[in-house]
Amino acid sequence: MAVEISVWGARGSIPYGTVDTSLFGSNTSCVSVKTAHQTIIFDAGTGIVGLGEALRQAHVKNIDIVISHPHLDHLIGLPFFSPLYEADVTIHLWSARRNALSDTKSMISEFIREPYFPIGIDQWAAKVSFHTFEDGQELGLAAGMSSGMTMSTCRLNHPGGCTGYRFECEDGVFCYLPDFERDDGSFDAATIEFLNGCDLALVDATYTPEDYEEHRGYGHNHWRAAGELCAKADVKAWKLFHHAHLRTDAELLAIERLAQSEFPNCAASREGDIYHLGCS
Numbered sequence: 470m471a472v473e474i475s476v477w478g479a480r481g482s483i484p485y486g487t488v489d490t491s492l493f494g495s496n497t498s499c500v501s502v503k504t505a506h507q508t509i510i511f512d513a514g515t516g517i518v519g520l521g522e523a524l525r526q527a528h529v530k531n532i533d534i535v536i537s538h539p540h541l542d543h544l545i546g547l548p549f550f551s552p553l554y555e556a557d558v559t560i561h562l563w564s565a566r567r568n569a570l571s572d573t574k575s576m577i578s579e580f581i582r583e584p585y586f587p588i589g590i591d592q593w594a595a596k597v598s599f600h601t602f603e604d605g606q607e608l609g610l611a612a613g614m615s616s617g618m619t620m621s622t623c624r625l626n627h628p629g630g631c632t633g634y635r636f637e638c639e640d641g642v643f644c645y646l647p648d649f650e651r652d653d654g655s656f657d658a659a660t661i662e663f664l665n666g667c668d669l670a671l672v673d674a675t676y677t678p679e680d681y682e683e684h685r686g687y688g689h690n691h692w693r694a695a696g697e698l699c700a701k702a703d704v705k706a707w708k709l710f711h712h713a714h715l716r717t718d719a720e721l722l723a724i725e726r727l728a729q730s731e732f733p734n735c736a737a738s739r740e741g742d743i744y745h746l747g748c749s
């Protein structure tokens with residue numbers, strides 16, 4: 470079975486939907502990777518709400534969720550992820566340690582609690598395990614990586630840090646790099662090495678080269694920076710990801726055309742996109 474990669478949310482910062490954003494969608498970061506034996510979810514932005522319903526209908530009972538970093542747009546959907554409220558579901562939640570005191574459980578329990586949300590994590594019915602790793606570590610996901618599959622991690626240049634993920638299997642490599650900014654230095658070298666030769670990458674392309682100038686240091690790329698890094702890393706195909714929240718469909722279509730004129734192997738991620746890696 471080919472590995473199926475589905476985009477449930479491609480927007481950055483905050484979900485802001487209007488009739489002018491329906492083509493690319495307004496839900497924030499969430500991507501699922503489905504293999505013959507596993508479901509891995511990258512980030513819990515608002516896109517995870519629809520994914521939860523789809524998993525429930527498909528009777529999926531074992532789920533790994535890897536979080537890139539605790540910024541709200543990557544976590545805000547989690548309280549509405551319906552498999553958390555099903556007793557026969559097992560969920561493993563993963564994130565990198567961000568400082569000496571933080572672990573995955575405290576990061577999530579500090580956020581999903583009164584007075585911000587009425588249902589705390591102790592009221593989840595699913596069997597939930599929390600895992601904390603150091604950026605750079607390789608993960609053995611709890612649902613069990615089949616032979617030939619690996620999940621590597623890398624620290625990205627973003628305020629407070631962000632984890633990039635690289636999922637490899639026999640016939641393909643997928644990289645997820647939602648929030649980061651080119652630094653023309655050591656971070657770029659590490660990021661290029663991390664992306665090296667992958668088949669498909671979702672890459673932070675929040676800004677245009679023009680509007681980047683007033684957002685320098687915010688921790689996000691413009692699309693040309695993303696494309697140049699992917700070119701240096703010999704990425705086969707890449708998608709502009711983490712679209713600025715106010716960007717309309719018309720603006721994103723124009724950005725996509727422009728980006729494709731320089732990088733024919735790119736496209737802008739749309740909510741609902743499904744890509745395949747040829748893994749068995």
Ligand SMILES: [Zn+2]
Pocket residue numbers: 481482540542543647648711
């Ligand atoms: Zn973000």
Ligand SMILES: [Zn+2]
Pocket residue numbers: 538540627631648
């Ligand atoms: Zn962020």
